[in-house]
Amino acid sequence: xxxxxxxxxxxxxxxxxxxxxxxxxxxxxxxxxxxxxxxxxxxxxxxxxxxxxxxxxxxxxxxxxxxxxxxxxxxxxxxxxxxxxxxxxxxxxxxxxxxxxxxxxxxxxxxxxxxxxxxxxxxxxxxxxxxxxxxxxxxxxxxxxxxxxxxxxxxxxxxxxxxxxxxxxxxxxxxxxxxxxxxxxxxxxxxxxxxxxxxxxxxxxxxxxxxxxxxxxxxxxxxxxxxxxxxxxxxxxxxxxxxxxxxxxxxxxxxxxxxxxxxxxxxxxxxxxxxxxxxxxxxxxxxxxxxxxxxxxxxxxxxxxxx
Amino acid sequence: xxxxxxxxxxxxxxxxxxxxxxxxxxxxxxxxxxxxxxxxxxxxxxxxxxxxxxxxxxxxxxxxxxxxxxxxxxxxxxxxxxxxxxxxxxxxxxxxxxxxxxxxxxxxxxxxxxxxxxxxxxxxxxxxxxxxxxxxxxxxxxxxxxxxxxxxxxxxxxxxxxxxxxxxxxxxxxxxxxxxxxxxxxxxxxxxxxxxxxxxxxxxxxxxxxxxxxxxxxxxxxxxxxxxxxxxxxxxxxxxxxxxxxxxxxxxxxxxxxxxxxxxxxxxxxxxxxxxxxxxxxxxxxxxxxxxxxxxxxxxxxxxxxxxxxxxxxxxxxxxxxxxxxxxxxxxxxxxxxxxxxxxxxxxxxxxxxx
Ligand code: FES
Ligand SMILES: [Fe+2]
Numbered sequence: 001x002x003x004x005x006x007x008x009x010x011x012x013x014x015x016x017x018x019x020x021x022x023x024x025x026x027x028x029x030x031x032x033x034x035x036x037x038x039x040x041x042x043x044x045x046x047x048x049x050x051x052x053x054x055x056x057x058x059x060x061x062x063x064x065x066x067x068x069x070x071x072x073x074x075x076x077x078x079x080x081x082x083x084x085x086x087x088x089x090x091x092x093x094x095x096x097x098x099x100x101x102x103x104x105x106x107x108x109x110x111x112x113x114x115x116x117x118x119x120x121x122x123x124x125x126x127x128x129x130x131x132x133x134x135x136x137x138x139x140x141x142x143x144x145x146x147x148x149x150x151x152x153x154x155x156x157x158x159x160x161x162x163x164x165x166x167x168x169x170x171x172x173x174x175x176x177x178x179x180x181x182x183x184x185x186x187x188x189x190x191x192x193x194x195x196x197x198x199x200x201x202x203x204x205x206x207x208x209x210x211x212x213x214x215x216x217x218x219x220x221x222x223x224x225x226x227x228x229x230x231x232x233x234x235x236x237x238x239x240x241x242x243x244x245x246x247x248x249x250x251x252x253x254x255x256x257x258x259x260x261x262x263x264x265x266x267x268x269x270x271x272x273x274x275x276x277x278x279x280x281x282x283x284x285x286x287x288x289x290x291x292x293x294x295x296x297x298x299x300x301x302x303x304x305x306x307x
Numbered sequence: 308x309x310x311x312x313x314x315x316x317x318x319x320x321x322x323x324x325x326x327x328x329x330x331x332x333x334x335x336x337x338x339x340x341x342x343x344x345x346x347x348x349x350x351x352x353x354x355x356x357x358x359x360x361x362x363x364x365x366x367x368x369x370x371x372x373x374x375x376x377x378x379x380x381x382x383x384x385x386x387x388x389x390x391x392x393x394x395x396x397x398x399x400x401x402x403x404x405x406x407x408x409x410x411x412x413x414x415x416x417x418x419x420x421x422x423x424x425x426x427x428x429x430x431x432x433x434x435x436x437x438x439x440x441x442x443x444x445x446x447x448x449x450x451x452x453x454x455x456x457x458x459x460x461x462x463x464x465x466x467x468x469x470x471x472x473x474x475x476x477x478x479x480x481x482x483x484x485x486x487x488x489x490x491x492x493x494x495x496x497x498x499x500x501x502x503x504x505x506x507x508x509x510x511x512x513x514x515x516x517x518x519x520x521x522x523x524x525x526x527x528x529x530x531x532x533x534x535x536x537x538x539x540x541x542x543x544x545x546x547x548x549x550x551x552x553x554x555x556x557x558x559x560x561x562x563x564x565x566x567x568x569x570x571x572x573x574x575x576x577x578x579x580x581x582x583x584x585x586x587x588x589x590x591x592x593x594x595x596x597x598x599x600x601x602x603x604x605x606x607x608x609x610x611x612x613x614x615x616x617x618x619x620x621x622x623x624x625x626x627x628x629x630x631x632x633x634x635x636x637x638x639x640x641x642x643x644x645x646x647x648x649x650x651x652x653x654x655x656x657x658x659x660x661x662x
Contacts, residue, residue: 051607
């Protein structure tokens with residue numbers, strides 16, 4: 001796990017000032033909460049006193065987190081120990097008395113964490129998409145992204161949309177991202193995909209080569225936006241993948257099927273994956289992903305050298 | 308591990324706690340509770356009432372103990388089930404017939420894990436407030452389990468500041484004027500005495516014990532018999548009734564603990580609900596402990612580079628770690644002797660007032 005990567009470990013609405021939230025990046029447990037200013041705080045979910053999870057504790061009125069075991073209390077920004085209630089004395093603790101802290105960045109409805117507390121903050125990215133959800137999937141992070149490239153229907157459903165196996169563009173590199181575009185059909189009765197001349201809709205997927213964070217753009221054949229979504233898969237404990245997502249349905253959609261997308265939930269991110277279908281899923285678009293990732297990493301390195 | 312070339316005779320006089328502060332803290336921070344396996348000890352494997360004609364299965368460090376009674380009521384302990392036709396395994400812990408040394412005292416069946424020839428009744432811990440021949444009513448006895456390493460359960464117990472946080476709704480929170488922690492030890496036991504001045508009254512005493520005041524004076528004692536992994540938890544509350552709990556933590560496996568408790572509330576008036584409710588509180592309290600010790604336990608399974616942080620209130624827990632490690636190291640050198648007497652009446656040490 002690269003130390004300097006920012007992972008979208010929570011949606012903004014999941015992090016509160018009432019109850020600590022436990023999340024993880026790989027095997028690293030993390031506790032999240034909001035302090036009195038509403039700022040998100042992130043510490044290792046492990047009290048340095050006796051290793052209990054801090055997420056079982058509580059958030060005090062001053063925004064500090066108190067371990068539920070023996071009451072040790074930590075400042076969220078620095079991770080420093082600020083109180084041991086039973087000592088009944090105002091005292092300063094030496095600097096080694098601290099819990100590990102992490103970099104935190106909140107933007108566009110996602111809370112992102114970097115294991116390196118000193119990493120430079122990423123750029124803010126736009127506005128908050130109104131629809132959102134979290135799904136936990138028993139599939140390893142890399143496999144999850146490969147399945148997204150090879151057959152998104154195993155991972156997500158878009159209201160009234162059928163993903164076809166035909167691609168408009170295979171996976172390629174565009175501005176440092178892995179990008180592909182897939183032809184789709186409406187789910188209503190229609191001429192079978194292998195005999196279809198032109199498809200009414202297309203799904204573009206643009207994926208970060210490291211985190212797998214993906215922007216999904218669904219358009220009709222007049223290039224009108226139908227749905228925009230961000231999927232943020234994060235590797236979790238025991239190789240499960242936690243997927244936080246946000247989406248927006250375009251307010252103006254033409255045609256009956258497109259209008260019907262507004263009835264009920266337009267996007268669902270599955271919690272369960274059909275293992276039998278996944279097993280026989282032919283690796284296709286994903287085959288080039290690793291080569292492209294290497295190429296992107298090499299060019300980033302090159303740029304760093306020049307800079 | 309200490310050098311094997313060192314002369315055991317000089318070590319015999321060494322108190323691991325007073326010898327060298329640097330070695331002391333090194334031992335505290337090298338704490339590997341799952342690696343500690345102490346033998347030549349009596350383990351309270353079952354309440355006496357739980358053992359009858361049909362064998363019941365218990366374990367110490369995964370070593371099986373089948374317990375049952377012969378037709379004349381005598382308790383037997385064997386490593387194989389008597390109905391197992393293929394049983395021919397015999398460990399170093401049993402005699403030619405596959406039987407462990409076993410005895411009954413304080414209402415428990417105690418099984419000896421260790422060299423059978425070293426088993427002696429004088430190594431059964433002293434528990435002043437349990438009747439030697441048992442017979443407490445069933446409502447004072449119970450079983451709870453922890454999916455946690457036994458030494459961690461005991462380390463949890465001996466640091467009572469935890470109770471102010473996770474058991475606040477049963478025994479009261481951390482609000483008090485002052486607290487004092489004193490720790491005594493020998494090579495086989497550690498005893499912690501916590502004295503609290505004007506502490507918030509335990510809610511369970513308010514609810515069921517008829518205590519009307521807002522604060523009470525509290526003196527709590529935890530005494531651990533290291534080898535047997537068994538603790539005395541004795542509390543004096545004024546106003547309020549004294550709490551007399553025997554709290555064994557049998558290491559059924561290295562990461563699972565069995566607690567057959569005995570909470571003797573015969574000191575409480577028969578008309579007082581507390582007499583019946585207090586023993587039942589164990590079910591709630593043990594779940595609260597488990598919420599912390601269960602996630603804690605795997606985090607102590609492997610060597611850890613980062614040292615635990617300590618406060619002055621952790622003196623007892625730190626000493627417990629060092630004494631356990633020292634005993635384990637001593638046993639690794641082949642020295643299984645008891646240097647201190649665990650069966651001598653400890654009433655004075657724990658400040659037990661006979662009713
Ligand atoms: S483990 Fe957190 S305060 Fe003790
Ligand atoms: Fe407890």
